[in-house]
Amino acid sequence: xTTLPLQAQARKxxxxxxxxxxxxxxxxxxxxxxxxxxxxxxxxxxxDLWPHLIANxxxxxxxxxxxxxxxxxxxxxxVGTGTAWLIATCRFPGRSAFEWLxxxxxxxxxxxxxxxxxxxxxxxxxxPTAIRxxxxxxxxxxxxxxxxxxxxxxxxxxxxVLYPYVYLSARAAFLVQTAxxxxxxxxxxxxxxxxxxxxxxPLARPAIAVGVTLALMxxxxxxxxxxxxxxxxxxxxxxxxxxxxxxLPGAAQIALFMLLLMLGLVALERWGRRRLTVANVxxxxxxxxxxxxxxxxxxxxxxxxxxxxxxxxxxxxxxxLHSAWRRFMFHGLxxxxxxxxxxxxxxxxxxxxxxxxxxxxxAVASRSGALSSVALRxxxxxxxxxxxxxxxxxxxxxAAFDNAVSDMSKxxxxxxxxxxxxxxxAALIIAYxxxxxxxxxxxxxxxxxxxxxxxxxxxxxxxxxxGGVIRRIHLPLLRPALGAAALLVFVDCMKELPATLMLRPxxxxxxxxxxxxxxxxxxxxxxxxxxxxxxxxxxxxxxxxARLSRPQAD
Amino acid sequence: MALRFSGALLRHTAFGGILAAAAMLAPVHAQAEEVxxxxxxxxxxxAKPLFDSFSEKTGIKVNSVFVKDxxxxxxxxxxxxxxxxxxxxxxxxxxxxxxxxxxxxxxxSETLAKAIPANLRGANGEWFALSARARAAYVSKDxxxxxxAITYEDFADPKWKGEVCIRSGKHPYNVALIAAYIVxxxxxxxxxxxxxxxxxxxxKAAGGDRDVARDILGDLCDLGLxxxxxxxxxxxxxxxxxQEKWAExxxxxxxxxxxxxxxxxxxxxxxxxxxxxxxxxVKLLEYLVSPEAQExxxxxxxxxxxxxxxxxxxxxxxxxxxxxxxxxxxxxxxxRKTAADLADKVGFDN
Numbered sequence: 071x072t073t074l075p076l077q078a079q080a081r082k083x084x085x086x087x088x089x090x091x092x093x094x095x096x097x098x099x100x101x102x103x104x105x106x107x108x109x110x111x112x113x114x115x116x117x118d119l120w121p122h123l124i125a126n127x128x129x130x131x132x133x134x135x136x137x138x139x140x141x142x143x144x145x146x147x148x149v150g151t152g153t154a155w156l157i158a159t160c161r162f163p164g165r166s167a168f169e170w171l172x173x174x175x176x177x178x179x180x181x182x183x184x185x186x187x188x189x190x191x192x193x194x195x196x197x198p199t200a201i202r203x204x205x206x207x208x209x210x211x212x213x214x215x216x217x218x219x220x221x222x223x224x225x226x227x228x229x230x231v232l233y234p235y236v237y238l239s240a241r242a243a244f245l246v247q248t249a250x251x252x253x254x255x256x257x258x259x260x261x262x263x264x265x266x267x268x269x270x271x272p273l274a275r276p277a278i279a280v281g282v283t284l285a286l287m288x289x290x291x292x293x294x295x296x297x298x299x300x301x302x303x304x305x306x307x308x309x310x311x312x313x314x315x316x317x318l319p320g321a322a323q324i325a326l327f328m329l330l331l332m333l334g335l336v337a338l339e340r341w342g343r344r345r346l347t348v349a350n351v352x353x354x355x356x357x358x359x360x361x362x363x364x365x366x367x368x369x370x371x372x373x374x375x376x377x378x379x380x381x382x383x384x385x386x387x388x389x390x391l392h393s394a395w396r397r398f399m400f401h402g403l404x405x406x407x408x409x410x411x412x413x414x415x416x417x418x419x420x421x422x423x424x425x426x427x428x429x430x431x432x433a434v435a436s437r438s439g440a441l442s443s444v445a446l447r448x449x450x451x452x453x454x455x456x457x458x459x460x461x462x463x464x465x466x467x468x469a470a471f472d473n474a475v476s477d478m479s480k481x482x483x484x485x486x487x488x489x490x491x492x493x494x495x496a497a498l499i500i501a502y503x504x505x506x507x508x509x510x511x512x513x514x515x516x517x518x519x520x521x522x523x524x525x526x527x528x529x530x531x532x533x534x535x536x537g538g539v540i541r542r543i544h545l546p547l548l549r550p551a552l553g554a555a556a557l558l559v560f561v562d563c564m565k566e567l568p569a570t571l572m573l574r575p576x577x578x579x580x581x582x583x584x585x586x587x588x589x590x591x592x593x594x595x596x597x598x599x600x601x602x603x604x605x606x607x608x609x610x611x612x613x614x615x616a617r618l619s620r621p622q623a624d
Numbered sequence: 625m626a627l628r629f630s631g632a633l634l635r636h637t638a639f640g641g642i643l644a645a646a647a648m649l650a651p652v653h654a655q656a657e658e659v660x661x662x663x664x665x666x667x668x669x670x671a672k673p674l675f676d677s678f679s680e681k682t683g684i685k686v687n688s689v690f691v692k693d694x695x696x697x698x699x700x701x702x703x704x705x706x707x708x709x710x711x712x713x714x715x716x717x718x719x720x721x722x723x724x725x726x727x728x729x730x731x732x733s734e735t736l737a738k739a740i741p742a743n744l745r746g747a748n749g750e751w752f753a754l755s756a757r758a759r760a761a762y763v764s765k766d767x768x769x770x771x772x773a774i775t776y777e778d779f780a781d782p783k784w785k786g787e788v789c790i791r792s793g794k795h796p797y798n799v800a801l802i803a804a805y806i807v808x809x810x811x812x813x814x815x816x817x818x819x820x821x822x823x824x825x826x827x828k829a830a831g832g833d834r835d836v837a838r839d840i841l842g843d844l845c846d847l848g849l850x851x852x853x854x855x856x857x858x859x860x861x862x863x864x865x866x867q868e869k870w871a872e873x874x875x876x877x878x879x880x881x882x883x884x885x886x887x888x889x890x891x892x893x894x895x896x897x898x899x900x901x902x903x904x905x906v907k908l909l910e911y912l913v914s915p916e917a918q919e920x921x922x923x924x925x926x927x928x929x930x931x932x933x934x935x936x937x938x939x940x941x942x943x944x945x946x947x948x949x950x951x952x953x954x955x956x957x958x959x960r961k962t963a964a965d966l967a968d969k970v971g972f973d974n
């Protein structure tokens with residue numbers, strides 16, 4: 071009981087640190103692997119591509135991308151922040167239901183949102199047909215309809231399906247971080263608007279920025295919706311460069327150019343709030359006191375929540391339900407759809423588990439100084455690269471590894487092991503983890519930000535080992551952040567399409583790849599049932615997320 | 625301890641993931657039965673009836689994966705260990721890309737050489753066309769009553785201003801059509817033409833081929849360009865009662881070039897360079913040009929068979945006699961890059 075056990079403990083501590091350092095470095099390297107492959111591909115040169123791109127492609131692609139990003143950013147930012155503010159600080163009819171209803175658009179993949187709206191707002195679609203019948207119009211040309219297949223259409227559709235990323239983080243900020251400041255401002259006589267604009271909004275800005283960044287990354291990387299709606303984004307020009315000009319190096323160069331743009335965007339936002347340090351206001355976190363709205367205000371608040379829920383979820387889900395039902399009556403259940411649902415859920419779950427474990431390891435390593443903050447940022451890069459580009463980048467090193475193992479096995483044991491990773495679902499899981507690691511890393515980083523280091527010191531001085539601090543103090547406090555990250559990653563894995571299409575093994579389908587297979591030959595209605603299943607499978611975690619992210623009342 | 629906890633968590637989930645993946649993989653590797661592995665850019669719904677019938681006939685199990693983009697990249701990366709035996713694509717450009725990227729091997733098969741006309745296969749058996757589809761005009765039955773003949777050149781005629789529907793100019797089907805135009809008339813004329821068609825568009829060049837029929841029924845446009853087999857799928861009722869209505873709203877006219885025939889694209893296949901089951905791959909290809917399979921192409925998918933004399937479906941026959949354009953497919957594929965550039969240059973999709 072004197073020196074020996076202490077020494078033993080110290081040695082264990084050093085080992086743990088080494089595990090942390092090497093483990094986190096390995097994860098960061100894994101994320102960088104496809105990006106390095108991308109750089110290597112880009113370096114092979116693309117001949118006369120750039121003059122053509124600069125003259126004919128980039129002006130439009132940049133304009134469309136910038137407008138799309140701005141538009142979606144404004145809609146998602148305003149809707150997300152506005153509804154979060156209403157839900158967190160006001161009392162009005164339907165508030166408690168909207169609290170979770172507002173999250174539901176997360177379950178709708180962007181490409182499905184696009185298909186549904188083109189269908190629903192088509193002159194022959196249910197809504198225009200109903201309007202024409204109502205007013206007795208004969209020709210479809212008599213009724214003016216908004217053109218969904220346009221930049222404006224794409225902005226609105228994506229904005230209303232991606233705002234939950236902002237809503238989720240802004241609401242958490244209003245509920246937990248800024249609550250006491252909000253209450254104090256009110257006590258000092260500030261009105262509702264002033265409290266919002268002068269106190270809550272600046273305090274919640276980092277959280278809102280995180281949400282908007284997630285929504286915009288989804289926007290920039292989207293291919294399905296923008297292709298279907300005919301919006302010429304940069305991501306789309308990566309595709310056509312690659313596929314029509316058979317120039318993978320050229321595509322890689324555009325992808326890297328885009329990655330730089332995105333990093334610039336993120337850096338700009340961070341620079342913008344460089345002097346803004348949000349101190350954790352002490353005391354117990356509790357939601358702010360909710361103000362009861364007058365009847366008129368209440369109705370307005372009700373509508374402000376109803377519109378996004380309707381556009382982002384009720385309408386698309388309702389339309390899918392309707393088409394799926396008609397399809398079911400016409401064709402019955404596709405025989406494979408249940409297996410596909412199981413594949414989808416299983417792979418999403420495994421991907422989520424690993425992404426979460428990696429995220430936790432990175433967060434712990436970063437907090438203990440075993441991983442630099444630059445390396446931590448690098449681990450989130452996978453989210454900023456379009457899925458197919460990531461998949462192509464991943465193929466090369468994974469398959470090279472597989473072939474090396476196979477050759478070795480041939481020499482030593484006399485048989486080939488085939489494609490261990492790239493020929494199995496493992497490649498898909500790795501792609502999911504790399505792609506979505508940013509979510510747990512960001513969430514846990516923010517979560518750790520709320521745990522003062524004084525807490526660690528107190529625990530250590532009371533005799534806890536470093537591991538004990540993590541297990542007994544950090545993990546319980548991080549549980550909401552972990553849970554939220556888990557559910558977001560799960561839903562994202564489930565909706566993931568481009569990497570899934572490219573990397574999945576033989577005879578393997580997910581719901582998303584099924585929907586795409588049908589959509590690719592124009593038989594959207596055949597995919598309606600699978601699309602509906604994606605929404606349904608995604609719904610459970612989203613509702614769970616709503617419950618989990620609600621702070622416990624005390 | 626918590627570190628060990630998170631480490632263990634990582635190990636277990638990672639291990640679990642690999643196990644789960646291995647379980648998924650098992651059906652491919654476990655048995656010693658005869659298999660053939662197919663990577664295809666063709667939508668699974670279209671290829672399945674053919675694969676099912678092949679398996680039934682030969683007892684060879686067909687494993688397949690629908691890879692939309694990046695088929696050559698995947699096969700190339702997989703290298704010597706690639707399980708792929710047959711690579712299938714739906715566009716001549718994509719098929720010849722496989723040859724250019726060096727991921728196929730020549731096949732010496734008398735059956736294939738006899739069945740497929742020489743202009744529809746590689747000279748050394750690197751690639752084979754299996755079915756053909758024409759790029760047709762869908763024309764409104766109600767509003768454009770007496771149009772019985774049209775040329776591709778006509779689509780740029782200002783009299784169709786605001787009346788033309790078509791999908792993205794960068795889609796392989798349209799890129800191939802533009803490439804054929806270039807081979808016929810040269811790049812400058814092709815650009816003029818493309819500008820003219822662009823000026824006639826009723827809506828953005830987006831969506832799919834069936835949308836052309838639906839948009840004609842919805843009175844968004846009076847005519848458009850789309851593939852022939854979609855009409856068969858819609859008219860036969862296979863797409864459901866709604867699509868039957870779309871197809872009833874249109875007449876199909878087979879356009880020609882001023883100085884040529886109707887533009888035809890192909891679906892085709894090649895045997896992968898490192899095919900582990902090469903014999904079965906060749907068997908599959910030979911099966912696909914058999915009268916039985918060619919009939920499935922014609923009946924189930926409403927395509928034109930490549931084997932001369934094989935019957936077409938009555939719906940497709942009703943479009944009239946197909947006078948296939950005589951443009952060399954290899955030349956057409958070579959003009960593809962220029963074609964895609966032109967689509968960018970005139971801002972066809974903007």
